[in-house]
Amino acid sequence: MPNMSKVKVPMPEQAPDIRNKNFAEVTLGYTDKDALEEADRCLNCKHKPCMKGCPVNVQIPEFISAIKAGEFKKANDIIKETSSLPAVCGRVCPQESQCEKYCVRGIKNEPVGIGRLERFAADWAMENFAEKSQKPAANGHKVAVVGAGPAGLTCAGDLALMGYDVTIFEAFHVAGGVLMYGIPEFRLPKALVQKEINSLKELGVKIVTNFVVGKSETIDDLLADGYEAVFVGSGAGLPKFMNLPGENLNGVYSANEYLTRINLMKAYEDGAATPIYHAKNVAVFGGGNVAMDAARSAKRMGAENVYIVYRRSENELPARAEEVHHAKEEGIIFKILSNPNEIIGDENFWVKAIKCDTMELGEPDESGRRSPVKVPNAEFILDVDCVIVSIGTSPNPIIPSSTPDLTTNRWGCVVADDAGITEKPGVFAGGDVVTGAATVILAMGAGKNAAAAMDEYIKKR
């Protein structure tokens, strides 16, 4: 008889007023007992609806059955057959709109905690099994991957499993992309990301850091160097600004800059070489996951008041439900239906306040979304000494501009089909560079599809 509890086994976590002062991981993960109890909620459905919500096709009922049987290592092995980064995905996937969305138990009650169980299996294996992955037999073909984010790492991992000689070229001094510079330590410990990357290296994947494709060498140079195919997974790292008056005042950051200083350069540690401004009152413009990460980081850097300033209502917040919940618990103040129109500076050109319009939701537009409309005579001023702009990013133009025959659309995204095939022979692309800023798991799915397409392309040559 399965466990018919209506709710997931709760996951232990740090108390809100303690965790909002440190950068240690918020959620602490399941114990063996918790995992066995939660795994027992899975009904092991024959038609496996959960799997259709997973972009990398993890064999969900199979791995959960292994957990039920107490075979934790086997559970991780099953996940690893299709996912290169389970400890990451278990933590950062928006499961509510993916695997768990289709769980039968979720129709009336809470779905099975698939993400939590995936995380448990991956963490357990990492802790208890230090054995190296087996390097597959070489197939004699050489391929290049541009960018060591989730798309590139997944693509490289899959190709390495097929026996390819894979080299990843990464512009930063460390691999991981947004997993290292974007998502904070308190959601995704960096040591864990590096462990998952090390297991890719054990498969034979080579990673060249400090190499900016488009500057150090172009894609055409790589093809001329003997790489038979190239995967472009360079992400969407170019921050958008709002072009507001005062946006270049001191104390205004893009979320990318603020988070890179904190996560990648460890500006939160005492004595870190990379400086950051320790603000008292912070306004974060935007309502996505990046905005939540920036706001929660600012709180941990010692800010007294941190505001999320978002022009639509709470129902439209694009961030994961769990992040919004965690942010509120930690004392982040939500200024919804507020649209900033000016950043005001003091006599030394530091941010002093922001001026916002109050908004209300109007009629649904063509896309069906109710767009925010300004309420007349309802402007207000909020005193802040720091602004973090988090209204989205677009693909970095360095690669397209150095590869003229790689087609891009009007948003600067590389044009590729679902298999990752671009209009340039031998060049494949996937992840945010194709879709614009999206999720880690979608990037991984794209990397996976592209690896299959590259394999097919090379075999046909």
Added chain:
Amino acid sequence: MYKILEKQRLSEQVVRMKIDAPNVAKKALAGQFIILRVDEDGERIPLTVADYDRGAGTVSIIFQEVGYTTIKLGKKEEGEYIQDFVGPLGIASEVEEYKGKRVCVIGGGLGCAIAYPQAKAFYEAGAIVDVIAGFRNKDLVILEKEMGACSKKLTIITDDGSNGKKGLVTDVLKEEIESGAQYDLVIAIGPLVMMKFVSLATKPYGIKTIVSMNSTMVDGTGMCGCCRLTVDNKTKFACVDGPDFDGHLVDFDETIRKSRMYHDHERSQCSLEGFKNA
């Protein structure tokens, strides 16, 4: 890890290093820069490519020991390693179109370390090059011989007159223009205030003026906007759109204010560490 092949002190605080970096040397051009990290705990700082040798796979940098990171870098010796060294970054200077034309390259202080490779590139591309180099005093003069070798006329000027003429680079520039030097292009590289005043000096004469903007940077590849500045009322990123910009269109006052954002942090870091004398 990137090996330091040669180290040479150009003045009390200015050091030149030749680094083994074949991936950077392969494509580097005048006007571009690199980002480096001295060690595992280091910050990322931008430095201009001062010279390169494609065959040998080496890149030279010149830096002044002004703060935490550059002082730490200055303590590294030949044979030791730098943790990270990435480039070439930024857009190269347009030198080819100035063949046979008159170009005045102006360097201010350490800016000469960047002005020199620019002057050399224009000289090698066939431009007629004058160099005006300004320093606070004679002890700070660097690269005099090198700059002399790639210019038709080199003028050294010091604030206190201890070497060459006394005064500012803008005094020499105005003098040259008024005595009939028909410059097709002026390039100014140095402190923001100096570049601002060179731009103001050339504007009435309508001489095209390029400045090399030394903004604060983190990644250097266009993903954070830390180095953003206003040019012709539009926001630009110095790391990918520059570092060269039209000096008549740059909002210098804004950039000067932005450059002071981390002053307090930098000062406290250096004094706390007792770093200089360690």
